[in-house]
Amino acid sequence: MLTFPLSGSSSELVIDVLTMVLTDGKPLDRAYSHNFSGRQLPPAELARITTVTGDILRRLNLYCELVDIQASDIERMGSKLLNGWHLFHELDLPKMEYALPVDQDDFAQKLAEAKTKPALWDGCPEWLDDIGAAQLGEKWPAERAALAMPPKRYIRANSLKASREELKQRLTKELVATNEVEGVESALEVRSDSALFKTAAFKEGFFEQQDAGSQLVAAAVDAKPGMRVVDACAGAGGKTLHIAAQMQGKGRLLAMDVEQWKLDNLKARARRAGAHNVETRIIASSKTIKRLKLTADRVLLDVPCSGLGVLKRNPDAKWRDTPERLPILMELQKDILQSYSRMVKVGGILVYATCSIMPDENRNQVDAFLAANPHFSFIDDEEILVSEHGFDGFYLARMERVSEA
Structure with missing residues (x-):
């Protein structure tokens, strides 16, 4: 401060x-x-x-x-x-x-x-405090307090161009102080008020600014060189570029979204990062998904969500959002999970992710999907809580397609 x-x-x-x-x-x-x-x-x-x-x-x-x-x-x-x-x-x-x-x-x-008044002290609006208490119970006070803290600044070393240690050394020469992040092999925490985006290292594509928790989500995809991978809710593509680095630029990585401007931004970022195996595709209709049925080794569904895990970084959201929005988002998540999962081939892995810490958007959605889709089996999941890690809050679950239907 x-x-x-x-x-x-x-x-x-x-x-x-x-x-x-x-x-x-x-x-x-x-x-x-x-x-x-x-x-x-x-x-x-x-x-x-x-x-x-x-x-x-x-x-x-x-x-x-x-x-x-x-x-x-x-x-x-x-x-x-x-x-x-x-x-x-x-x-x-x-x-x-x-x-x-x-x-x-x-x-x-x-x-x-x-x-x-703990909720007031933590800057929590009443509607959010009610949802948090109902969803997380005794875990909520610690999460509420953690969400009131300033976010740390993380970057991801682009392994297509440099290792984390090589990036750290290069940034030191540009007067940017960083620390390695334990448990996230691609992450550095930036410790100085440096103009990151003006560094030569950034302009040459050696890193992307990305929260360490977000890096754990992309790491869970575990994409290998030569695979066919789909990032079906790619947005501006932070996780897409991380996956491209996992693939060492080999194989096919399809980044999809419903908004063209986000994909246009991704194209520019991919060029800078040297991620030449990234292909973008607008989701114009359900036919876009149907054409890819049973074709992907990996599918990442980083679905639209409440964003209640990233309120440290996006604090304006809690003064704009309302509790009525959550059920609408949950229905959208359910629809995306059911529809987009069709792209996973037998033996392939589906990764469902949100930047929320609320079980109704996370494990409860996964359990409901698995109950309705026995041709998928649960592998594992991870809840990245703000109070425990210090990162932004995320959730991820991995499921394998065991049969066509």
Whole structure:
């Protein structure tokens, strides 16, 4: 966290980003892109701005409670929120023009009261606290607290171009400090506020920014050179590129998605990474899946989900989402699992994954699928909990097709 206050101009930038997220409903990454575009800010100052913005969003209801404002008032009363944030972290107040004051006696009283309310202290909205308690029981308080912490910064060494140790040495020469991550052989944790995407190592495709938990999901696919592999919900392709590295560029790797712009981004990333065996294909209709029936050695289904395991990294989601969205997502997951599993050939492996920590999206979905599809057998699964690993939260399950039907 910060050791000295934000400048007035940086404080205004934080307010502008928060306004876009909370008033205009923009995703946090787009709000950053819009407000940082064209500004020549030093990497360290960018890191300070994103640190404050992220922390405010992770515990938005707490900070709003302490200064007695509503999130919807952020554009008008953002300076008061920023002052409260600085008081909470025992920093001098930022020098903002026309800043709204905070009554420090009232702040101290509200702070004492907030410490007696665990969900509020962890920045958890009521709807999420209810779901978490119902789904995870005694595990939930630790997960709720872990999701309020800032995320660490991880990268994946691209083994098509360099080993993890070679990447670490190269980044050291570019003044980027990293540590190896125990239990994730491809991962490095970035320990400095470096401009990663400006390094020569990034531009030459030696690494991708990817959470260590996400790297465990791709590793579970265990793709081998020469295989036919399908990443059927590829998105922008972080896991696709990891799988391509497993395959050493040999074999056929088909990345599929329903949105063409994501696949276009993936193509650019694949070129930079030297992943020449990646082929992209838009899912235009169910016929796209039917044509691939019983053809794949491996199929990864990283399905759309609530994202409740990655709230450290995407804290704006919990102020945008509602509990009504979860059943809709679960029905979509069920449909994808049933339909896309047809691509797995006999003896092939199906990997189901989410970035959620909720059993209804995870093991419960897998159990229901297996009950309806006896031609698949369960191999194993892994629950990557935020409180236990320090990574983002993920779930993965591996199943083998034992017969055609």
